[in-house]
Amino acid sequence: MSLEKTYPKEVKQILSKYPPEHKRSAVMPLLYLAQREEGYVNKAAMQDIARMLDITETEVASIIGFYTLYHDEKAGKYRMQVCTDLPCALRGADDFLKNLCGNLGIQVGETTPDGVVTLEAVMCLAACDKAPMFQTQGPDGIKYHENMTVDKTMELIDALKKSDAGVK
Amino acid sequence: MANVLLRHRDIADINKIDVYKKNGGFDALKKAVSKMQPNEVTDVVKNSGLRGRGGAGFPTGMKWSFIDTKNWPHYVVANADESEPGTFKDREIMESNPFQFLEGLAIASYAVGANAAYIYLRGEFWQVAATLDEKIADMEKAGYLGENLFGTEYSLKIYTHLGAGAYICGEETALLESLEGKRGQPRVRPPFPPSFGLYGKPTIINNVETFTNVTPILANGAEWYKSMGTADSAGVKIFSLSGRVRKPGNYELPFGTTFRQLIYEHGGGILDGRPVKAIMPAGASSSLIAVDDKVLDTPMDYATVRTLGADLGSASVIVLDDTVDIDWVINKTIHFFKHESCGKCTTCREGNYWMKNLTERIHSGTGAQNDVDLLLNVAKQMQGKCLCALGEFSTMAVVTGIERFPQDFKKAVKA
Numbered sequence: 128m129s130l131e132k133t134y135p136k137e138v139k140q141i142l143s144k145y146p147p148e149h150k151r152s153a154v155m156p157l158l159y160l161a162q163r164e165e166g167y168v169n170k171a172a173m174q175d176i177a178r179m180l181d182i183t184e185t186e187v188a189s190i191i192g193f194y195t196l197y198h199d200e201k202a203g204k205y206r207m208q209v210c211t212d213l214p215c216a217l218r219g220a221d222d223f224l225k226n227l228c229g230n231l232g233i234q235v236g237e238t239t240p241d242g243v244v245t246l247e248a249v250m251c252l253a254a255c256d257k258a259p260m261f262q263t264q265g266p267d268g269i270k271y272h273e274n275m276t277v278d279k280t281m282e283l284i285d286a287l288k289k290s291d292a293g294v295k
Numbered sequence: 296m297a298n299v300l301l302r303h304r305d306i307a308d309i310n311k312i313d314v315y316k317k318n319g320g321f322d323a324l325k326k327a328v329s330k331m332q333p334n335e336v337t338d339v340v341k342n343s344g345l346r347g348r349g350g351a352g353f354p355t356g357m358k359w360s361f362i363d364t365k366n367w368p369h370y371v372v373a374n375a376d377e378s379e380p381g382t383f384k385d386r387e388i389m390e391s392n393p394f395q396f397l398e399g400l401a402i403a404s405y406a407v408g409a410n411a412a413y414i415y416l417r418g419e420f421w422q423v424a425a426t427l428d429e430k431i432a433d434m435e436k437a438g439y440l441g442e443n444l445f446g447t448e449y450s451l452k453i454y455t456h457l458g459a460g461a462y463i464c465g466e467e468t469a470l471l472e473s474l475e476g477k478r479g480q481p482r483v484r485p486p487f488p489p490s491f492g493l494y495g496k497p498t499i500i501n502n503v504e505t506f507t508n509v510t511p512i513l514a515n516g517a518e519w520y521k522s523m524g525t526a527d528s529a530g531v532k533i534f535s536l537s538g539r540v541r542k543p544g545n546y547e548l549p550f551g552t553t554f555r556q557l558i559y560e561h562g563g564g565i566l567d568g569r570p571v572k573a574i575m576p577a578g579a580s581s582s583l584i585a586v587d588d589k590v591l592d593t594p595m596d597y598a599t600v601r602t603l604g605a606d607l608g609s610a611s612v613i614v615l616d617d618t619v620d621i622d623w624v625i626n627k628t629i630h631f632f633k634h635e636s637c638g639k640c641t642t643c644r645e646g647n648y649w650m651k652n653l654t655e656r657i658h659s660g661t662g663a664q665n666d667v668d669l670l671l672n673v674a675k676q677m678q679g680k681c682l683c684a685l686g687e688f689s690t691m692a693v694v695t696g697i698e699r700f701p702q703d704f705k706k707a708v709k710a
Contacts, residue, residue: 144456159457194459194479217619218538251462252419253420255537256543268425
């Protein structure tokens, strides 16, 4: 399925933002669209975007590789991205992440056995006054979770797991 | 004093268009577009003394006056890539007082003759972009954006564009590359964006907070704005306060407020009542200031902070108390810069690679005594040789950390 067939309205709206002679600008929003369903951009979508924007597949791949929010491999349904940069770390982010790993029984970079959550450590998310904090990147976009504790996070993960089971 | 920028803290629901309008919203845009020539708008901003809030502090009106009028079309771009560790002010503005920002962006677009403006948001601000899209639609419906504004020939469209997790895209030419659908790597300058910007066309790029200042400046005049702040740094600033303070958060204060006032009066003092050891006034890009009473009583404006051997930058004040080891701090900052270096220039790419190896060794206590000297040497060799400010900034905490806190590096090294 091509993006234009799956998301005709969104593709048209994205392309309307940029001058037609500079349609390459649409590559970033189109990549978000392409990874909406599965959480990563597959090879067919890369080819599709390259064709739509008259650029090479390699150029599309180089964009995916450069930016951290694009993925070319499948992970958990939700990526839980914990900020451990300096301001968050000054407010306990490193311990928070360590304890979260302990509770989940996985290491940073790993996915829970049911495939719902992948735990990641990321760079500053501009929420330094509300640490510990993380964002979840999933099918419904990106959401911030601030002033978190391990207990609150485990509750959130339970809720995500339940809603995932419901969908199945 | 009522907030000039964080007005949502004084006026409930100012993020709704009718409430914003009732409180003087869009009067400034209407005045500019229907009663003033574009260069008159630029002159008001010039006379106000407004300086760019993204970190460099460049005079805003002067930047606008550099736009190349022989080459068209023109673009205006709002830098909403807010990614400096310690900075979280633009997000609050866009979430809670979005129309004042959008109105300022529209005024700027009129001043430089742009019919299209882009807001480049960091990809993590997914929900903020959705909010702005709604607010832009509200303005279009009410006739404040679109064709023939206020019955004139002037037309303007504003678009949002999401980045995807790359600190370097806050650098203005990297941002433009990214907006053009390429990897976000800085361009060689000159030429500067006012002559060669988006799609090679003259472009003005300013920070979100800068545009948010433009609206009240047009409404109340340059003299009103200059009556706040200091002679060097006019007006008000949002200070993002973080680190080991009791009440971290955004505080809108006039330039010239002292560190002591920010940390103790507004920030509630230090956790557990401990003493302040060091301050990073410009986020992770900052030099480390060793703190004593004189430092705490220093007024925060661009010129005075420089006398402390640091820059005010975007005023993201990270406070470190005496429980924090500086070798740990620079290991954190270098981990960040190593990750965010775009790889285009050798100095920054390789320099940060080596600095990371060294800071990790030193911090884990497995370094040799000359590792600290080597680290300082690498950092100093990078200075003045990087393509953009990122590489330059990566060395600041390293050099000032080692030079100003030598004791923290003695114990970190194996005997």
